Amino acid sequence: MLSHKISGALAISIGLSTSVIAQATDDALNVGFSVGGVKQSFEQSETVDTAQVASHFRTRTSCNGPCLAPLSVASNVPTIGEREVISFVATQVAIGKGLLIDSRNINDRGTGFISTSVNIPSALLQSDNPFLNDILQAMGAREFQGALNFTDALPLVVFDDGPSTLDAPDLITTLLNLGYPADKISYYRGGMLVWTALGLNTQDAKS
Amino acid sequence: MIRSVVALFAFAVVLCGYIVLRPSDNGRAMPVVSNDAAVTRAQTDAILAPVAATAILTNSAVIQAPQRNTAPGINVPVDNSTMVSTAANVLAGLGLNVDPNPDAVEDDPMRRMTAGVLSGIGAVTGNTVTTASQDPTPTSALELLVVQALKEGQNDDYIDTLVNEAATAGTITVPEILVTSDGRVDTHVLLTSIIAQATIAAGGVAPTAPERPEGVEVRIVQRATESQQYRFYTVRSGDSLGAIAMNFYGDVGKYNLIFAANRSTLSSPNNIRVGQRLTIPDA
Known part of the structure:
Protein backbone atom coordinates (compact mmCIF):
# COMPACT_ATOMS: atom_id res chain seq x y z
CA MET A 1 0.00 0.00 0.00
CA LEU A 2 1.25 3.35 -0.88
CA SER A 3 0.34 6.46 0.89
CA HIS A 4 1.57 9.90 0.43
CA LYS A 5 0.97 13.07 2.26
CA ILE A 6 1.56 16.43 0.89
CA SER A 7 1.84 19.08 3.54
CA GLY A 8 1.57 22.79 3.16
CA ALA A 9 -0.57 25.03 1.12
CA LEU A 10 -1.46 22.94 -1.91
CA ALA A 11 -5.12 23.06 -1.04
CA ILE A 12 -6.53 25.68 -3.33
CA SER A 13 -10.01 26.47 -4.38
CA ILE A 14 -10.63 28.40 -7.54
CA GLY A 15 -13.90 29.58 -8.96
CA LEU A 16 -14.67 30.61 -12.52
CA SER A 17 -14.48 34.19 -11.37
CA THR A 18 -10.73 33.53 -11.15
CA SER A 19 -10.66 34.45 -7.48
CA VAL A 20 -8.41 32.15 -5.54
CA ILE A 21 -9.30 30.88 -2.09
CA ALA A 22 -6.55 28.93 -0.45
CA GLN A 23 -7.45 26.36 2.13
CA ALA A 24 -4.42 24.83 3.68
CA THR A 25 -4.46 21.68 5.68
CA ASP A 26 -1.54 20.23 7.51
CA ASP A 27 -1.42 16.74 6.12
CA ALA A 28 -3.82 16.21 3.29
CA LEU A 29 -4.31 17.36 -0.24
CA ASN A 30 -7.70 18.76 -1.05
CA VAL A 31 -7.78 21.08 -4.01
CA GLY A 32 -11.19 22.27 -5.05
CA PHE A 33 -11.96 24.15 -8.20
CA SER A 34 -14.80 24.71 -10.59
CA VAL A 35 -14.80 24.13 -14.35
CA GLY A 36 -17.79 25.18 -16.39
CA GLY A 37 -19.77 25.62 -13.20
CA VAL A 38 -19.05 22.07 -12.04
CA LYS A 39 -17.22 21.78 -8.74
CA GLN A 40 -14.39 19.29 -8.74
CA SER A 41 -11.44 18.50 -6.54
CA PHE A 42 -8.18 16.67 -6.29
CA GLU A 43 -7.80 14.62 -3.17
CA GLN A 44 -5.25 12.16 -1.95
CA SER A 45 -6.44 9.00 -0.34
CA GLU A 46 -4.76 7.27 2.59
CA THR A 47 -5.02 4.02 0.72
CA VAL A 48 -4.33 2.94 -2.81
CA ASP A 49 -6.45 0.79 -5.04
CA THR A 50 -3.79 -1.57 -6.36
CA ALA A 51 -6.13 -3.09 -8.92
CA GLN A 52 -6.73 0.34 -10.37
CA VAL A 53 -3.00 1.03 -10.44
CA ALA A 54 -2.38 -2.27 -12.18
CA SER A 55 -5.00 -1.46 -14.79
CA HIS A 56 -2.79 1.37 -15.99
CA PHE A 57 0.29 -0.78 -16.40
CA ARG A 58 0.49 -2.20 -19.85
CA THR A 59 3.04 -3.03 -22.42
CA ARG A 60 2.17 -2.35 -25.97
CA THR A 61 2.90 -4.60 -28.87
CA SER A 62 2.79 -1.47 -30.99
CA CYS A 63 5.89 -0.07 -29.31
CA ASN A 64 8.97 0.07 -31.43
CA GLY A 65 11.23 -1.55 -28.87
CA PRO A 66 10.51 -1.63 -25.15
CA CYS A 67 7.61 0.49 -23.97
CA LEU A 68 9.63 2.84 -21.83
CA ALA A 69 8.76 6.48 -22.19
CA PRO A 70 11.68 8.88 -22.44
CA LEU A 71 12.25 11.28 -19.59
CA SER A 72 12.22 14.14 -22.06
CA VAL A 73 10.16 14.11 -25.23
CA ALA A 74 11.68 17.15 -26.91
CA SER A 75 13.78 20.14 -26.07
CA ASN A 76 11.77 22.98 -24.54
CA VAL A 77 9.00 20.55 -23.56
CA PRO A 78 9.34 20.21 -19.78
CA THR A 79 8.54 16.94 -18.05
CA ILE A 80 6.50 17.65 -14.94
CA GLY A 81 5.17 15.90 -11.85
CA GLU A 82 1.91 15.73 -9.96
CA ARG A 83 2.27 19.05 -8.12
CA GLU A 84 2.72 20.88 -11.38
CA VAL A 85 -0.28 19.10 -12.92
CA ILE A 86 -2.50 20.03 -9.97
CA SER A 87 -1.30 23.61 -10.03
CA PHE A 88 -1.85 23.81 -13.80
CA VAL A 89 -5.43 22.57 -13.49
CA ALA A 90 -6.22 24.84 -10.55
CA THR A 91 -4.74 27.98 -12.03
CA GLN A 92 -5.17 27.62 -15.78
CA VAL A 93 -7.61 24.88 -16.76
CA ALA A 94 -10.11 26.14 -14.17
CA ILE A 95 -10.31 29.52 -15.90
CA GLY A 96 -10.31 28.14 -19.44
CA LYS A 97 -6.72 29.16 -20.14
CA GLY A 98 -5.17 25.73 -20.45
CA LEU A 99 -5.96 22.14 -21.41
CA LEU A 100 -5.09 18.92 -19.63
CA ILE A 101 -4.95 16.37 -22.43
CA ASP A 102 -5.46 12.65 -22.01
CA SER A 103 -3.73 11.17 -25.06
CA ARG A 104 -4.91 7.59 -24.57
CA ASN A 105 -7.38 5.89 -26.84
CA ILE A 106 -10.99 5.92 -25.74
CA ASN A 107 -10.92 2.35 -24.40
CA ASP A 108 -7.96 3.03 -22.11
CA ARG A 109 -9.62 6.23 -20.92
CA GLY A 110 -12.54 4.09 -19.85
CA THR A 111 -10.45 2.81 -16.92
CA GLY A 112 -10.63 6.27 -15.34
CA PHE A 113 -9.00 9.64 -15.94
CA ILE A 114 -7.81 12.80 -14.25
CA SER A 115 -10.66 15.25 -13.70
CA THR A 116 -10.94 18.11 -16.22
CA SER A 117 -8.84 16.28 -18.81
CA VAL A 118 -9.92 16.23 -22.45
CA ASN A 119 -9.40 13.05 -24.44
CA ILE A 120 -7.46 13.65 -27.67
CA PRO A 121 -5.91 10.46 -29.05
CA SER A 122 -3.07 11.19 -31.44
CA ALA A 123 -5.01 9.40 -34.23
CA LEU A 124 -7.29 12.45 -34.33
CA LEU A 125 -4.41 14.81 -35.03
CA GLN A 126 -3.32 13.04 -38.20
CA SER A 127 -3.66 14.62 -41.61
CA ASP A 128 -6.33 12.11 -42.64
CA ASN A 129 -8.77 13.69 -40.20
CA PRO A 130 -10.64 16.29 -42.27
CA PHE A 131 -11.52 18.06 -39.02
CA LEU A 132 -7.93 18.42 -37.82
CA ASN A 133 -8.01 22.19 -38.13
CA ASP A 134 -11.24 22.33 -36.12
CA ILE A 135 -9.44 20.66 -33.21
CA LEU A 136 -6.36 22.87 -33.47
CA GLN A 137 -8.52 25.98 -33.61
CA ALA A 138 -10.44 24.80 -30.56
CA MET A 139 -7.04 24.58 -28.87
CA GLY A 140 -6.48 28.25 -29.60
CA ALA A 141 -4.78 28.22 -33.00
CA ARG A 142 -6.01 30.84 -35.45
CA GLU A 143 -6.29 30.40 -39.20
CA PHE A 144 -4.91 33.24 -41.28
CA GLN A 145 -4.59 33.13 -45.05
CA GLY A 146 -4.75 29.36 -45.06
CA ALA A 147 -2.08 28.90 -42.39
CA LEU A 148 -2.44 28.30 -38.67
CA ASN A 149 -1.04 30.77 -36.19
CA PHE A 150 -0.33 29.32 -32.74
CA THR A 151 0.40 32.59 -30.94
CA ASP A 152 -2.80 32.32 -28.89
CA ALA A 153 -2.70 28.52 -28.58
CA LEU A 154 -3.55 27.27 -25.11
CA PRO A 155 -0.87 25.84 -22.80
CA LEU A 156 -1.14 22.06 -22.61
CA VAL A 157 -0.23 19.32 -20.19
CA VAL A 158 -0.26 15.93 -21.91
CA PHE A 159 -0.41 12.59 -20.15
CA ASP A 160 -1.16 8.93 -20.88
CA ASP A 161 -1.18 5.71 -18.88
CA GLY A 162 2.32 6.34 -17.65
CA PRO A 163 5.99 5.55 -18.19
CA SER A 164 5.18 2.23 -19.86
CA THR A 165 3.23 3.82 -22.69
CA LEU A 166 4.10 6.16 -25.50
CA ASP A 167 0.74 7.77 -26.28
CA ALA A 168 1.72 11.11 -24.77
CA PRO A 169 5.18 11.30 -26.41
CA ASP A 170 3.53 10.42 -29.72
CA LEU A 171 0.88 13.11 -29.31
CA ILE A 172 3.44 15.72 -28.29
CA THR A 173 5.62 14.86 -31.29
CA THR A 174 2.57 15.14 -33.54
CA LEU A 175 1.65 18.53 -32.07
CA LEU A 176 5.19 19.81 -32.54
CA ASN A 177 5.17 18.65 -36.16
CA LEU A 178 1.91 20.53 -36.70
CA GLY A 179 3.58 23.69 -35.46
CA TYR A 180 2.31 23.80 -31.88
CA PRO A 181 4.93 25.75 -29.88
CA ALA A 182 7.09 23.57 -27.61
CA ASP A 183 6.98 26.17 -24.85
CA LYS A 184 3.20 25.73 -24.62
CA ILE A 185 3.43 21.97 -23.98
CA SER A 186 4.35 20.05 -20.84
CA TYR A 187 4.66 16.29 -20.47
CA TYR A 188 3.32 14.54 -17.37
CA ARG A 189 5.29 11.31 -17.68
CA GLY A 190 3.87 9.66 -14.55
CA GLY A 191 0.47 9.48 -16.16
CA MET A 192 -2.37 7.43 -14.76
CA LEU A 193 -0.02 4.77 -13.36
CA VAL A 194 1.78 7.12 -10.98
CA TRP A 195 -1.28 9.30 -10.38
CA THR A 196 -3.28 6.38 -9.02
CA ALA A 197 -0.27 4.87 -7.26
CA LEU A 198 -0.04 8.08 -5.26
CA GLY A 199 -3.65 7.71 -4.19
CA LEU A 200 -4.85 10.67 -6.17
CA ASN A 201 -8.49 10.50 -7.16
CA THR A 202 -9.68 9.91 -10.68
CA GLN A 203 -12.92 10.37 -12.47
CA ASP A 204 -14.89 7.43 -13.72
CA ALA A 205 -15.88 7.37 -17.36
CA LYS A 206 -19.52 7.01 -16.36
CA SER A 207 -19.52 9.87 -13.86
CA MET B 1 -56.20 43.12 -116.91
CA ILE B 2 -56.80 45.21 -113.81
CA ARG B 3 -58.18 42.16 -112.03
CA SER B 4 -55.04 40.24 -112.93
CA VAL B 5 -52.80 43.02 -111.56
CA VAL B 6 -54.84 43.21 -108.35
CA ALA B 7 -54.69 39.44 -107.98
CA LEU B 8 -50.94 39.40 -108.48
CA PHE B 9 -50.52 42.24 -105.99
CA ALA B 10 -52.64 40.40 -103.41
CA PHE B 11 -50.57 37.26 -103.92
CA ALA B 12 -47.36 39.22 -103.48
CA VAL B 13 -48.68 40.76 -100.22
CA VAL B 14 -49.68 37.33 -98.88
CA LEU B 15 -46.31 35.86 -99.85
CA CYS B 16 -44.41 38.68 -98.17
CA GLY B 17 -46.57 38.33 -95.08
CA TYR B 18 -45.85 34.60 -94.93
CA ILE B 19 -42.11 35.15 -95.29
CA VAL B 20 -42.06 37.74 -92.53
CA LEU B 21 -44.49 36.11 -90.09
CA ARG B 22 -44.06 32.35 -90.64
CA PRO B 23 -43.22 30.14 -87.63
CA SER B 24 -39.45 29.88 -87.44
CA ASP B 25 -37.08 27.11 -86.36
CA ASN B 26 -34.04 29.29 -86.78
CA GLY B 27 -31.79 30.64 -84.01
CA ARG B 28 -34.41 33.01 -82.60
CA ALA B 29 -36.23 30.16 -80.88
CA MET B 30 -33.17 28.76 -79.13
CA PRO B 31 -32.75 31.35 -76.41
CA VAL B 32 -36.32 30.73 -75.29
CA VAL B 33 -35.64 27.03 -74.84
CA SER B 34 -32.36 27.82 -73.17
CA ASN B 35 -33.97 30.26 -70.79
CA ASP B 36 -36.59 27.71 -69.86
CA ALA B 37 -33.89 25.23 -69.04
CA ALA B 38 -31.99 27.78 -67.03
CA VAL B 39 -34.71 28.26 -64.44
CA THR B 40 -34.90 24.69 -63.32
CA ARG B 41 -32.81 25.44 -60.20
CA ALA B 42 -33.14 27.82 -57.30
CA GLN B 43 -33.76 31.44 -58.09
CA THR B 44 -32.27 34.18 -55.97
CA ASP B 45 -35.62 35.05 -54.42
CA ALA B 46 -36.18 31.45 -53.46
CA ILE B 47 -32.90 31.37 -51.57
CA LEU B 48 -34.42 33.62 -48.95
CA ALA B 49 -37.02 31.00 -48.14
CA PRO B 50 -35.53 27.62 -47.27
CA VAL B 51 -38.73 25.73 -47.91
CA ALA B 52 -39.13 27.33 -51.31
CA ALA B 53 -35.52 26.55 -52.08
CA THR B 54 -36.16 22.94 -51.17
CA ALA B 55 -39.16 22.77 -53.41
CA ILE B 56 -37.20 24.11 -56.34
CA LEU B 57 -34.27 21.86 -55.67
CA THR B 58 -36.44 18.81 -55.45
CA ASN B 59 -38.65 19.27 -58.48
CA SER B 60 -38.64 16.35 -60.82
CA ALA B 61 -37.15 18.26 -63.71
CA VAL B 62 -34.08 19.01 -61.67
CA ILE B 63 -33.70 15.45 -60.43
CA GLN B 64 -33.70 14.16 -63.97
CA ALA B 65 -31.61 16.94 -65.33
CA PRO B 66 -28.04 16.08 -64.30
CA GLN B 67 -26.33 14.24 -67.13
CA ARG B 68 -22.82 12.95 -66.77
CA ASN B 69 -20.36 14.54 -69.13
CA THR B 70 -17.79 12.13 -70.46
CA ALA B 71 -15.62 14.57 -72.38
CA PRO B 72 -11.86 14.09 -71.98
CA GLY B 73 -10.77 15.41 -68.61
CA ILE B 74 -7.85 16.65 -66.59
CA ASN B 75 -6.10 15.84 -63.35
CA VAL B 76 -8.61 16.97 -60.77
CA PRO B 77 -7.19 18.41 -57.54
CA VAL B 78 -8.82 16.61 -54.61
CA ASP B 79 -9.22 17.31 -50.90
CA ASN B 80 -10.32 15.42 -47.80
CA SER B 81 -13.84 16.79 -47.66
CA THR B 82 -16.81 14.45 -47.71
CA MET B 83 -19.85 14.56 -49.95
CA VAL B 84 -22.12 14.88 -46.91
CA SER B 85 -20.39 18.00 -45.63
CA THR B 86 -19.99 19.48 -49.12
CA ALA B 87 -23.69 19.06 -49.93
CA ALA B 88 -24.70 20.36 -46.47
CA ASN B 89 -22.50 23.42 -46.87
CA VAL B 90 -23.93 24.19 -50.32
CA LEU B 91 -27.46 23.95 -48.93
CA ALA B 92 -26.48 26.20 -46.03
CA GLY B 93 -25.22 28.70 -48.58
CA LEU B 94 -28.63 28.55 -50.24
CA GLY B 95 -30.32 29.38 -46.95
CA LEU B 96 -31.41 25.84 -46.18
CA ASN B 97 -29.73 24.93 -42.93
CA VAL B 98 -29.97 21.18 -42.73
CA ASP B 99 -29.16 19.48 -39.50
CA PRO B 100 -26.12 17.26 -39.67
CA ASN B 101 -27.15 13.88 -40.95
CA PRO B 102 -27.03 11.76 -37.79
CA ASP B 103 -26.55 8.58 -39.76
CA ALA B 104 -23.61 10.08 -41.60
CA VAL B 105 -22.06 11.25 -38.34
CA GLU B 106 -22.48 7.80 -36.87
CA ASP B 107 -20.96 6.28 -39.99
CA ASP B 108 -17.89 8.47 -39.76
CA PRO B 109 -15.93 7.62 -36.61
CA MET B 110 -13.43 10.42 -37.22
CA ARG B 111 -16.21 12.97 -37.33
CA ARG B 112 -17.88 11.51 -34.26
CA MET B 113 -14.64 11.45 -32.23
CA THR B 114 -13.75 14.96 -33.35
CA ALA B 115 -17.15 16.18 -32.22
CA GLY B 116 -16.46 14.57 -28.84
CA VAL B 117 -13.09 16.30 -28.57
CA LEU B 118 -14.55 19.68 -29.49
CA SER B 119 -17.31 19.20 -26.96
CA GLY B 120 -14.74 18.35 -24.27
CA ILE B 121 -12.59 21.36 -25.07
CA GLY B 122 -15.65 23.58 -25.15
CA ALA B 123 -16.69 22.35 -21.70
CA VAL B 124 -13.31 23.41 -20.30
CA THR B 125 -12.71 26.65 -22.18
CA GLY B 126 -16.32 27.79 -22.19
CA ASN B 127 -16.19 28.34 -25.94
CA THR B 128 -18.65 26.53 -28.14
CA VAL B 129 -16.75 24.85 -30.91
CA THR B 130 -18.31 22.87 -33.71
CA THR B 131 -17.16 20.93 -36.71
CA ALA B 132 -18.30 21.81 -40.18
CA SER B 133 -20.82 19.00 -39.86
CA GLN B 134 -22.47 20.68 -36.90
CA ASP B 135 -22.45 24.19 -38.28
CA PRO B 136 -22.52 23.99 -42.07
CA THR B 137 -21.37 26.99 -44.02
CA PRO B 138 -19.94 27.09 -47.53
CA THR B 139 -16.20 27.48 -47.13
CA SER B 140 -14.42 25.67 -49.94
CA ALA B 141 -14.01 27.22 -53.37
CA LEU B 142 -16.11 24.40 -54.87
CA GLU B 143 -18.98 25.03 -52.45
CA LEU B 144 -18.92 28.78 -53.02
CA LEU B 145 -18.84 28.26 -56.78
CA VAL B 146 -21.84 25.91 -56.79
CA VAL B 147 -23.82 28.09 -54.38
CA GLN B 148 -23.28 31.12 -56.60
CA ALA B 149 -24.29 29.22 -59.75
CA LEU B 150 -27.44 27.86 -58.10
CA LYS B 151 -28.36 31.33 -56.85
CA GLU B 152 -28.05 32.56 -60.42
CA GLY B 153 -30.43 29.81 -61.51
CA GLN B 154 -27.88 28.16 -63.77
CA ASN B 155 -28.66 24.75 -65.20
CA ASP B 156 -26.72 21.55 -64.62
CA ASP B 157 -24.73 21.64 -67.85
CA TYR B 158 -23.57 25.15 -67.04
CA ILE B 159 -22.54 24.13 -63.51
CA ASP B 160 -20.75 21.06 -64.87
CA THR B 161 -18.76 23.20 -67.29
CA LEU B 162 -18.08 25.82 -64.63
CA VAL B 163 -16.83 23.31 -62.08
CA ASN B 164 -14.66 21.44 -64.57
CA GLU B 165 -13.12 24.64 -65.89
CA ALA B 166 -12.31 25.69 -62.33
CA ALA B 167 -10.80 22.27 -61.63
CA THR B 168 -8.72 22.54 -64.80
CA ALA B 169 -7.50 25.95 -63.67
CA GLY B 170 -6.71 24.49 -60.26
CA THR B 171 -8.86 27.03 -58.43
CA ILE B 172 -10.99 24.41 -56.69
CA THR B 173 -10.45 21.05 -55.04
CA VAL B 174 -13.15 18.41 -54.87
CA PRO B 175 -13.99 15.34 -52.75
CA GLU B 176 -12.09 12.31 -54.03
CA ILE B 177 -15.20 10.36 -54.94
CA LEU B 178 -16.23 13.02 -57.46
CA VAL B 179 -13.30 12.26 -59.75
CA THR B 180 -14.39 10.21 -62.75
CA SER B 181 -12.51 7.45 -64.52
CA ASP B 182 -11.59 9.93 -67.26
CA GLY B 183 -10.34 12.60 -64.91
CA ARG B 184 -13.30 14.94 -64.72
CA VAL B 185 -15.45 16.21 -61.85
CA ASP B 186 -18.72 14.30 -61.54
CA THR B 187 -21.06 17.21 -60.87
CA HIS B 188 -24.00 14.87 -61.50
CA VAL B 189 -23.26 13.10 -58.21
CA LEU B 190 -22.71 16.38 -56.36
CA LEU B 191 -25.98 17.89 -57.53
CA THR B 192 -27.91 14.70 -56.85
CA SER B 193 -26.48 14.57 -53.32
CA ILE B 194 -27.55 18.16 -52.72
CA ILE B 195 -31.06 17.29 -53.89
CA ALA B 196 -31.12 14.19 -51.70
CA GLN B 197 -30.12 16.14 -48.59
CA ALA B 198 -32.64 18.87 -49.37
CA THR B 199 -35.32 16.20 -49.79
CA ILE B 200 -34.50 14.60 -46.47
CA ALA B 201 -34.33 17.99 -44.73
CA ALA B 202 -37.78 18.82 -46.09
CA GLY B 203 -39.16 15.62 -44.59
CA GLY B 204 -39.03 13.61 -47.80
CA VAL B 205 -37.96 10.04 -48.24
CA ALA B 206 -34.28 9.31 -48.63
CA PRO B 207 -33.30 7.81 -51.99
CA THR B 208 -33.13 4.05 -52.01
CA ALA B 209 -30.89 1.71 -53.92
CA PRO B 210 -32.23 0.51 -57.25
CA GLU B 211 -33.37 -3.12 -57.24
CA ARG B 212 -31.30 -3.95 -60.28
CA PRO B 213 -28.30 -1.58 -60.43
CA GLU B 214 -27.14 -0.68 -63.90
CA GLY B 215 -24.19 -2.71 -65.17
Missing part, protein backbone atom coordinates in the same frame (compact mmCIF):
# COMPACT_ATOMS: atom_id res chain seq x y z
CA VAL B 216 -24.14 -5.18 -62.29
CA GLU B 217 -22.56 -8.56 -62.89
CA VAL B 218 -23.70 -11.27 -60.51
CA ARG B 219 -21.79 -14.47 -59.91
CA ILE B 220 -23.19 -17.25 -57.78
CA VAL B 221 -20.70 -19.68 -56.34
CA GLN B 222 -22.24 -22.97 -55.28
CA ARG B 223 -20.65 -24.71 -52.35
CA ALA B 224 -21.52 -27.98 -50.70
CA THR B 225 -23.92 -26.48 -48.18
CA GLU B 226 -24.55 -22.99 -49.39
CA SER B 227 -24.37 -20.68 -52.32
CA GLN B 228 -22.65 -17.34 -52.17
CA GLN B 229 -23.53 -14.44 -54.42
CA TYR B 230 -20.89 -11.98 -55.56
CA ARG B 231 -21.51 -8.73 -57.38
CA PHE B 232 -19.07 -7.01 -59.70
CA TYR B 233 -19.09 -3.83 -61.72
CA THR B 234 -16.80 -2.86 -64.56
CA VAL B 235 -15.90 0.83 -64.54
CA ARG B 236 -17.14 2.76 -67.57
CA SER B 237 -16.05 6.06 -69.00
CA GLY B 238 -17.41 8.91 -66.87
CA ASP B 239 -17.94 6.82 -63.73
CA SER B 240 -16.88 8.11 -60.33
CA LEU B 241 -16.78 6.10 -57.14
CA GLY B 242 -19.60 8.29 -55.82
CA ALA B 243 -21.74 7.51 -58.87
CA ILE B 244 -21.10 3.78 -58.50
CA ALA B 245 -22.04 3.95 -54.80
CA MET B 246 -25.23 5.77 -55.73
CA ASN B 247 -26.00 3.19 -58.41
CA PHE B 248 -25.66 0.27 -56.00
CA TYR B 249 -26.63 1.70 -52.62
CA GLY B 250 -28.56 4.85 -53.46
CA ASP B 251 -26.14 6.68 -51.15
CA VAL B 252 -22.80 8.20 -52.15
CA GLY B 253 -21.75 8.08 -48.50
CA LYS B 254 -21.37 4.30 -48.79
CA TYR B 255 -18.55 4.56 -51.32
CA ASN B 256 -16.24 3.39 -48.52
CA LEU B 257 -17.74 -0.09 -48.74
CA ILE B 258 -16.60 -0.37 -52.34
CA PHE B 259 -13.28 1.29 -51.66
CA ALA B 260 -12.53 -1.02 -48.73
CA ALA B 261 -13.46 -4.12 -50.73
CA ASN B 262 -11.13 -3.15 -53.57
CA ARG B 263 -8.12 -1.78 -51.72
CA SER B 264 -5.83 -4.29 -53.41
CA THR B 265 -6.47 -2.71 -56.80
CA LEU B 266 -7.71 0.75 -55.86
CA SER B 267 -5.03 3.03 -54.42
CA SER B 268 -7.43 5.90 -53.68
CA PRO B 269 -11.09 6.77 -54.31
CA ASN B 270 -10.15 9.18 -57.11
CA ASN B 271 -8.14 6.59 -59.02
CA ILE B 272 -10.70 4.36 -60.69
CA ARG B 273 -9.96 3.41 -64.29
CA VAL B 274 -12.12 2.49 -67.26
CA GLY B 275 -12.37 -1.31 -67.51
CA GLN B 276 -11.46 -1.86 -63.87
CA ARG B 277 -13.57 -4.63 -62.33
CA LEU B 278 -14.74 -3.74 -58.84
CA THR B 279 -16.16 -6.04 -56.22
CA ILE B 280 -19.43 -4.66 -54.87
CA PRO B 281 -20.09 -5.80 -51.31
CA ASP B 282 -23.55 -5.91 -49.82
CA ALA B 283 -24.58 -2.77 -47.95
